[in-house]
Amino acid sequence: MQKFLTIALMALLPFLNADAQQRRPVVPQGASTVTPGADTAKRPPVSPPNKPKPYNEVITAKAVSSDGMFKVHKVDDNYFFEIPGDMFDREILVVSRLSKAAAGFRTGASYAGDQINSETISFEKGPNNKVFLREISFQETGRDSTEGMYRSVMNSNLQPIGASFDVKAWAPKGGAVIDVTGFLNGDNDYFFFSPFSKRRLGLGQVMADRSYIVSAKTFPANLEVKTVKTYTLTAPSAGATSGSVPSAFTMGAPTPRPVTFELNTSMVVLPKVPMKPRYYDDRVGYFTTQTITDFDMNPQGIDRYRYIARYRLEPKTEDVEKYKRGELVEPQKQIIYYIDPTTPKKWIPYLIQGVNDWQVAFEKAGFKNAIVAKVAPTPEEDSTFSLEDARHSAIIYKPSDIPNASGPNVHDPRSGEIMESHINWYHNVMSLVRNWYMIQTAAVDPKARKMVFDDELMGQLIRFVSSHEVGHTLGLRHNFGSSSTVPVEN
Secondary structure, three states, rough: HHHHHHHHHHHHHHHHHHHHHHOOOOOOOOOOOOOOOOOOOOOOOOOOOOOOOOOHHHOOOEEEEEEOOEEEEOOOOOOEEOHHHHHHOOOEEEEEEEEEEEEEEEOOOOOOOOEEEEEEEEEEEEOOOEEEEEEOOOOOOOOOOOOOHHHHHHHHHOOEEEEEEEEEEEEEOOOEEOHHHHHHHHOOOOOOHHHHHHHHHHEEEOHHHEEEEEEEEEEOEHHHHHHEEEEEOOOOOOOOOOOOOOOHOOOOOOOOOEEEEEEEEEEEEEEOOOOOOEEEEOOEEOOOOOOEEEOOOOOOOEEEOOOEEEEEOOHHHHHHHHHHHHOEEOEEOOOEEOOOOOOHHHHHHHHEEEEEEOOHHHOOOOOOOOOOEEEEEEEEEEEOOOOOOOOOEEEEEOOOOOOOOOOOOEEOOOEEEEEEEEEEEEEOOHHHHHHHHHHHOOOOOHHHHHOOOOOHHHHHHHHHHHHHHHHOOEEOOOOOOHOOOOOOOO
């Protein structure tokens, strides 16, 4: 028996040795694997993680740079933001729009110029040479920062960190250089489609090999990023109707086709001191900010309120006394609506007049020339101008069969200050106003008794819709109650 066991162990010995050779001792992560006494003089020192490099090693002589809100550098195919020290912790409004819409995709927000996202963010310095992108919301507040309630509210409202960037280099004046190439090439909820927009349009994963950065341009108060994004379609969008279902899901396609968009993302720095807000009163029809819960306003409870959305009109410093005396003065910042140059030329004068019709209303508030419309400059006239720039309000002409128009606005969530608006002008709105005018006035107006109206009549109807939508962008809702008091003959 002993002889048999000895032979069996000798037979297993080669396998046991082979297994022992394959298994190596487990070394804790970060521990040295150098055997005692080994020559380590020739080993290069291990650099600390995330250690920034000298500035000129990151932003090399090959960099194509521009200066503005942030400095933007392009080195080969990489994009860098250089965030100056005074821009850390500043609140930045990010507005994303379709610059070019996908072919065969006509449902929901799917036309060039349509807004697809709006967020407020800030950049802050983090530990270990990091820069964090922080999402900012204003749903709960306390008023007095010296009181314990304010600190308690803030302790329960830690804003999420949406992204993290390594500091590649520290700028000469203390700014931080971060590489945003991967952030812009990929997909995120801050610079591109919002989660709600993606669900509504049925968009799935971004296809990285078919997406790229077009440009990043910086200006004094804003930064514009243009990208091309290709997505898979997960299902027909929730808002799709017959005739508008994306073609990827028609003709019995076995698998969804990709859809490609060109997106424009505007980063606009918000004022250091917000405009003085005005509370919303439900007896007056204004659009509003989201509801804010205030824990200090009511000494024996809480208050919930909203601010109205309105433009910031203030007299120039040298005109303040004239304004107080009741004289008409021009505002510090004029409200300007630019007309999309793709608009049929014969309708442009009527769109402009519809905007200018509001001048009389602003004169009642003490301002002359407060609002005006202009044709957008061509690239030859101003190479830096872009209708997608969130600093500019515009009327965007869209080749759509939707018989409608809409007038949204983008406002500062802290105060309700309207920053800009892009009016959606759908081509087929003309069929809507033609039908309205024919049904309502043909009994008294011979011009309404034919299927194709004269250009002058159609132009006046376009002027009416233009003025109506501008009213919405100024913050005004429909006033159905007042309209009901107007006699039919008027």
